[in-house]
Amino acid sequence: QSVLTQPPSASGTPGQRVTISCSGSSSNIVGTNTANWYQQLPGTAPKLLIYSNNQRPSGVPDRFSGSKSGTSASLAISGLQSEDEADYYCAAWDDSLNGVVFGGGTKLTVL
Amino acid sequence: QVQLQESGPGLVKPSQTLSLTCSVSGGSISSGTYFWSWIRQPAGKGLEWIGRIYTSGSTNYNPSLKSRITISLDTSKNHFSLKLTSVTAADTAVYYCARCTSGYYGVWVDFCDYWGQGTLVTVSS
Numbered sequence: 278q279s280v281l282t283q284p285p286s287a288s289g290t291p292g293q294r295v296t297i298s299c300s301g302s303s304s305n306i307v308g309t310n311t312a313n314w315y316q317q318l319p320g321t322a323p324k325l326l327i328y329s330n331n332q333r334p335s336g337v338p339d340r341f342s343g344s345k346s347g348t349s350a351s352l353a354i355s356g357l358q359s360e361d362e363a364d365y366y367c368a369a370w371d372d373s374l375n376g377v378v379f380g381g382g383t384k385l386t387v388l
Numbered sequence: 389q390v391q392l393q394e395s396g397p398g399l400v401k402p403s404q405t406l407s408l409t410c411s412v413s414g415g416s417i418s419s420g421t422y423f424w425s426w427i428r429q430p431a432g433k434g435l436e437w438i439g440r441i442y443t444s445g446s447t448n449y450n451p452s453l454k455s456r457i458t459i460s461l462d463t464s465k466n467h468f469s470l471k472l473t474s475v476t477a478a479d480t481a482v483y484y485c486a487r488c489t490s491g492y493y494g495v496w497v498d499f500c501d502y503w504g505q506g507t508l509v510t511v512s513s
Contacts, residue, residue: 328499
């Protein structure tokens with residue numbers, strides 16, 4: 278069981294907006310601790326999608342956005358495209374474990 | 389452009405030691421304020437953080453694996469390594485190495501921006 282909780286699946290049609298949630302606790306996604314999001318396309322390594330709650334690395338389309346509220350984080354994908362079909366993982370530093378914790382991952386299907 | 393490449397045996401016998409190396413190109417592992425990390429992923433499952441080493445040599449390990457892990461740096465070869473002892477079938481996974489940034493910049497930042505392609509390690513007799 279993962280320390281961060283994500284829905285196992287999400288879906289949407291092309292052009293739609295989809296959000297994926299990530300629920301944490303008072304030892305990880307809280308206060309000045311930040312959440313990150315990784316995209317993993319089938320058969321490939323994870324790719325950094327969002328860091329520090331809402332920052333996009335260079336090259337990541339602005340269709341992807343992140344937010345944090347309390348002990349939860351969210352990833353929003355607008356203008357959904359077929360190439361967005363992938364697994365998405367949230368991650369954060371955990372002060373109690375003194376290490377990085379991941380969510381269980383959300384498989385996004387573009388219908 | 390920083391690139392990372394994992395290497396090591398793809399098959400390890402139960403109770404033996406898994407040893408992997410991550411070769412870094414496009415930058416020195418002894419420069420900057422980076423953590424060099426290992427993450428693994430069993431087939432069909434999620435990501436699990438194994439641990440990391442700072443350029444100074446200090447380490448952080450996953451508490452659930454801490455008794456079996458050693459992560460080390462070899463600056464002369466520009467690579468870092470993972471050793472996992474007493475392996476079982478539960479350690480079968482794709483192992484990734486990554487370059488990560490961690491620090492306080494008004495908020496606590498901790499993310500991995502460069503990843504290796506991953507290497508499959510199977511534990512089986």
